[in-house]
Amino acid sequence: MEKKKNVSMAVIKRLPKYHRYLKELMRNDVDRISSKELGEKIGFTASQIRQDLNNFGDFGQQGYGYNVKELYKQISLILGLDKEYTGVIIGAGNLGQAIANYNRFSESGLSIECIFDANPKLIGMRIRDIEIKDIDTLTQYLQENSTDIGIICVPRINAQKVTDMLVKSGVKGIWNFAPVDLVVPDDVKVENVHLSESLLTLVYLMKDN
Amino acid sequence: MEKKKNVSMAVIKRLPKYHRYLKELMRNDVDRISSKELGEKIGFTASQIRQDLNNFGDFGQQGYGYNVKELYKQISLILGLDKEYTGVIIGAGNLGQAIANYNRFSESGLSIECIFDANPKLIGMRIRDIEIKDIDTLTQYLQENSTDIGIICVPRINAQKVTDMLVKSGVKGIWNFAPVDLVVPDDVKVENVHLSESLLTLVYLMKDN
Numbered sequence: 541m542e543k544k545k546n547v548s549m550a551v552i553k554r555l556p557k558y559h560r561y562l563k564e565l566m567r568n569d570v571d572r573i574s575s576k577e578l579g580e581k582i583g584f585t586a587s588q589i590r591q592d593l594n595n596f597g598d599f600g601q602q603g604y605g606y607n608v609k610e611l612y613k614q615i616s617l618i619l620g621l622d623k624e625y626t627g628v629i630i631g632a633g634n635l636g637q638a639i640a641n642y643n644r645f646s647e648s649g650l651s652i653e654c655i656f657d658a659n660p661k662l663i664g665m666r667i668r669d670i671e672i673k674d675i676d677t678l679t680q681y682l683q684e685n686s687t688d689i690g691i692i693c694v695p696r697i698n699a700q701k702v703t704d705m706l707v708k709s710g711v712k713g714i715w716n717f718a719p720v721d722l723v724v725p726d727d728v729k730v731e732n733v734h735l736s737e738s739l740l741t742l743v744y745l746m747k748d749n
Numbered sequence: 750m751e752k753k754k755n756v757s758m759a760v761i762k763r764l765p766k767y768h769r770y771l772k773e774l775m776r777n778d779v780d781r782i783s784s785k786e787l788g789e790k791i792g793f794t795a796s797q798i799r800q801d802l803n804n805f806g807d808f809g810q811q812g813y814g815y816n817v818k819e820l821y822k823q824i825s826l827i828l829g830l831d832k833e834y835t836g837v838i839i840g841a842g843n844l845g846q847a848i849a850n851y852n853r854f855s856e857s858g859l860s861i862e863c864i865f866d867a868n869p870k871l872i873g874m875r876i877r878d879i880e881i882k883d884i885d886t887l888t889q890y891l892q893e894n895s896t897d898i899g900i901i902c903v904p905r906i907n908a909q910k911v912t913d914m915l916v917k918s919g920v921k922g923i924w925n926f927a928p929v930d931l932v933v934p935d936d937v938k939v940e941n942v943h944l945s946e947s948l949l950t951l952v953y954l955m956k957d958n
Contacts, residue, residue, distance in 0.1 A: 552950060552953055552954070553946075553950060555949070555950075555953060556943070556945070556946035556947075556949035556950060557946065559949065560928060560945075560946065582930075583930070618953070619949050619952060619953050619956075620952045620953055620955065620956030621949075621952070623956070625952060625955075634847050634850035634851050635847055635851055637847070638843050638844055638846070638847025638848075638850075639847075641843035641847075642843050642844055642944070644944075644945060645944075645945065645948055647945070648945055648948050648949055648952065649952065650948060650952075688955065689951065689955075712955055713951050713952070713954075713955045714951075715947070715948060715951055719769060719853075721791075721792070729951060729954040729955050730951075731947055731948070731950050731951035731954070733942065733944065733947050734765070735851070735853075735854075735942065736765070736769075736853055736854070736856070736857055737762075737765035737766065737769065738765075738924070738940055738942050739854055739857050739859060739924065739940070740764070740765035740768065740828050740830075740857055741761060741762060741764075741765060741940050742898065742922050742923075742924055742938060742939075742940035743828060743829045743830070743834060743857065743858065743859075743922070744761055744764060744827070744828050744829055745761070745922075745938040745940070746829065746834075746897065746898075746921055746922045746938050747828075747829030747832070
């Protein structure tokens with residue numbers, strides 16, 4: 541299975557959803573499913589599902605549908621879930637602590653190794669097993685510990701600065717929770733979670749009602 | 750200024766971004782900006798910005814550009830930020846507590862009134878000023894307190910059940926952090942924050958590198 545190039549961002553954003561639904565089907569002991577049935581579950585058309593998956597290979601079988609376990613495995617591979625990732629959180633405020641506490645990310649292969657903060661009151665504390673370290677030791681830490689993902693939970697005003705520190709030390713993935721658009725080199729990937737923007741979208745949709 | 754109908758979801762999703770950038774410009778004492786300059790900042794083309802904003806009215810002026818403060822005000826109105834919203838969090842686990850703690854949402858007009866949970870150890874505790882109440886008292890609470898938004902922070906398996914309780918009591922907005930797609934009537938709006946899917950997208954993009 542060779543991944544094709546130029547898969548659109550829209551398709552990429554749908555992959556985790558396929559992954560989630562297939563996992564749900566496995567939980568319910570469903571062995572196989574047609575693109576039509578899968579589509580009805582997810583809310584996509586059967587044709588969209590076939591098109592999306594055709595970007596990555598020839599799954600499914602005419603008249604049989606998809607083997608749920610096999611498709612789940614393939615999508616896991618496509619998503620890169622066969623690999624483990626290490627991450628550090630920058631910012632030990634409420635959001636940083638919540639993310640450290642929220643232990644679901646290990647299912648996605650992410651192991652959060654430590655948290656960095658500038659607040660002396662927080663340094664040395666532990667969130668679950670994860671130690672809060674002095675932000676001044678970040679660069680040294682990154683030199684000594686291979687780190688894939690930096691999780692940005694600092695205030696807006698400091699977000700670009702800590703991102704620059706991470707990128708300079710070779711971190712290639714930034715998961716950004718700060719309400720700001722970060723500037724990074726092409727080989728560094730950024731995924732944003734903008735909570736306030738999500739809330740504003742909801743408020744707009746409610747007003748539109 | 751009368752909002753036009755049938756504004757696409759893509760445009761709606763961009764509005765909070767305009768709002769954020771205009772706020773930033775106001776912070777930096779910028780009085781006016783051309784669509785070209787605004788576009789360069791946000792990373793959109795000038796023509797896209799003009800098209801997006803034309804959905805809602807005739808802002809900006811040939812040769813002058815946009816009055817930043819006025820456009821900010823208008824977009825705030827379009828987003829419904831002239832109104833206050835009340836919300837309750839369902840689920841006082843790490844994520845629910847983090848959201849209760851994260852006090853930025855008041856800027857978007859959302860006042861979080863209380864949290865509900867089934868865990869007797871948590872009931873009666875306070876997160877900042879927000880009390881954790883017994884989930885069994887949710888329906889009664891909603892009868893007595895007008896509530897706009899329900900924030901779903903319960904495990905996947907309970908998310909639809911608590912959503913049904915909220916909807917039955919007249920809540921019209923659901924901000925869903927559970928990794929599941931909720932089923933609601935047409936007059937109820939759902940906005941999802943799927944953290945694990947966001948992480949999977951990042952991991953995919955990094956693998957693609």
